[in-house]
Amino acid sequence: MRRATLATLVALAACSATPSEPAVPPGAPSPSAGVCGGCAAYADAEVSGTVASKELVELSGLAASRRHDGVFYTHNDSGDRARFFAIDERAALRATYELAAVTATDVEDIAVGPCPAGACVFLGDLGDNDERRAEVQVYRVPEPELADGRLTPEVLTLTYPDGPHNAETLLVSPDSGDLVIVTKTPTGRSGVYTAPAGAVPGRAVLRKVGEVVVPAVGGGLVTGGALHPCEQRVVLRTYTVMLEYRFTGGLETLFAGAPTVIPAGREPQGEAVTYSPNGRSLFTIGEGRGAPLHRSDCAR
Numbered sequence: 001m002r003r004a005t006l007a008t009l010v011a012l013a014a015c016s017a018t019p020s021e022p023a024v025p026p027g028a029p030s031p032s033a034g035v036c037g038g039c040a041a042y043a044d045a046e047v048s049g050t051v052a053s054k055e056l057v058e059l060s061g062l063a064a065s066r067r068h069d070g071v072f073y074t075h076n077d078s079g080d081r082a083r084f085f086a087i088d089e090r091a092a093l094r095a096t097y098e099l100a101a102v103t104a105t106d107v108e109d110i111a112v113g114p115c116p117a118g119a120c121v122f123l124g125d126l127g128d129n130d131e132r133r134a135e136v137q138v139y140r141v142p143e144p145e146l147a148d149g150r151l152t153p154e155v156l157t158l159t160y161p162d163g164p165h166n167a168e169t170l171l172v173s174p175d176s177g178d179l180v181i182v183t184k185t186p187t188g189r190s191g192v193y194t195a196p197a198g199a200v201p202g203r204a205v206l207r208k209v210g211e212v213v214v215p216a217v218g219g220g221l222v223t224g225g226a227l228h229p230c231e232q233r234v235v236l237r238t239y240t241v242m243l244e245y246r247f248t249g250g251l252e253t254l255f256a257g258a259p260t261v262i263p264a265g266r267e268p269q270g271e272a273v274t275y276s277p278n279g280r281s282l283f284t285i286g287e288g289r290g291a292p293l294h295r296s297d298c299a300r
Contacts, residue, residue, distance in 0.1 A: 036230035036278045039298035045265035048283065048295040049090030056085060056093065058287045060168065061110035061224060062272035066119055068146050072274065073121055077287060078106040082139070084123060086146055091285070091293040097144055099123075100152045105133070109224055109272075113172030115197070117142040123153070124170030126181060131164040138170065138179060140200050154201035161205055165191060168271060169225040169236065173197075173251065180227075180251055182212060182236065188220030189213050194251055212236070212255035218243055223271040229279050237273040240264060242282060242296075265294030 051059070058077040065071040068086070071094060075084040082099035084107075106127025113122060121144070125137040139153035158181075171180035177197030183190045190213075193206035214220050218238040225236040234254050236243045243259035264270055267286030274283050282296040 036280075038228060038231040038233050038279055039300070041299040042262050042282065042296045043299040045263065045284070045294040045296045047265065047292045049088070049092065049293045051087070051091045051093075051285075051289070051291045051293070053085075053093040054289070055096065056087070056291070057289055059285050059291055060108050060271045060287065061124070061170075062274045062283060062285055063110045063112045063121065063226070064274045064277050064283070065143065066112055066229075066277055067143050071146065072283065072293075073110050073112065074272065074285065075107050075110055075123065077108070077271070078127055080104065080107070082107075084110060084121065087293070089293070089295075091291075095144075095146050096148050097141075098150045099139060099141070100150055102137070102139060102153060102155060105137075108168040109170040111170050111172040111226065112143065113174060114177040115140060115142070115200070119143050122170060122172050122179070124167070124181070126167040126170060128164055128166045131166055133164050135159050136167070138195075138200065156195065156200040157203045158195060159203075159205050160193065161208060162191075168223050171225055171227050171234065171254075174227055174229050178251060180254065181206065182222050182225060184222050186220060188216075188218075190222050192252075192255065209252040210255065214238060214243070215259065215261070217241060217261055224273045226274045228275050229277060231279060233279075235262075235273055235275065235282060237264060237270060237284060239267075239270050242273060242284070262296065265292065265296075267291070267294065 060077040063073045070089045082102045082104040086095040107125045108127040109124040111122045120140045123139040138156040141151045141153045165183040167183045169182035179195045181193045192210045232247050242262040245259045247253045269287035272285045280298050284294045
């Protein structure tokens with residue numbers, strides 16, 4: 001969501017890849033994933049590519065594909081229709097996916113996670129600057145082929161137990177498929193809410209499991225996040241930095257410890273972050289035409 005208005009794994013259909021790339025079984029890691037693990041430290045962010053497509057004008061979420069090597073899913077912020085895109089590591093547009101039978105209000109984040117089909121793409125229609133939405137939605141589709149298509153999503157309609165909230169961060173557990181929503185508040189104290197994987201499709205009341213207090217260096221506003229694919233780590237991002245937390249228990253412990261602060265690339269409106277499929281890199285992107293895709297690799 002635009003800052004001015006205030007001043008959110010891995011489920012695939014049994015789809016084949018495009019002819020130019022090898023097919024990967026549903027739920028399997030990307031061919032170049034390698035041994036999965038976390039970084040002890042990250043190198044400075046470097047530009048991996050720059051968005052050229054005029055369709056990608058206000059990117060607000062990012063999620064690494066587990067089926068297509070070197071591919072990320074992304075989407076525009078509020079004002080766009082119900083759709084998302086596939087881009088590669090150079091930020092070149094590879095596919096556009098239209099969602100049938102739903103109307104997007106304010107899609108703010110995207111994730112890839114497990115589902116009954118194997119692995120799915122989850123779109124979080126969570127934005128609510130004025131905190132007036134009685135319900136928010138998460139759309140789920142099996143991870144598609146790398147080709148333009150029209151997809152019919154399963155819909156999960158969610159209600160907060162304590163009234164409406166604005167949120168831009170959707171996390172999906174790579175183990176259970178449970179959903180986590182982190183709210184965006186100007187105070188820097190964000191609520192953490194969960195919904196079980198089995199709630200999709202259908203309706204559910206979110207359960208509040210805690211809060212996360214963003215350190216002053218982060219600027220307070222949580223604009224995106226991702227769970228690590230194989231370690232107990234989670235990253236949140238703000239407009240200026242990334243915050244990586246390590247946890248030891250269930251989803252209620254995600255933000256119990258102090259975060260490691262990771263500088264983000266120069267992104268005037270940075271709202272999206274994801275781990276690579278092997279967990280050894282972080283990718284971020286911001287809003288605006290010609291946005292750069294940044295990559296932060298392990299320094300050690």
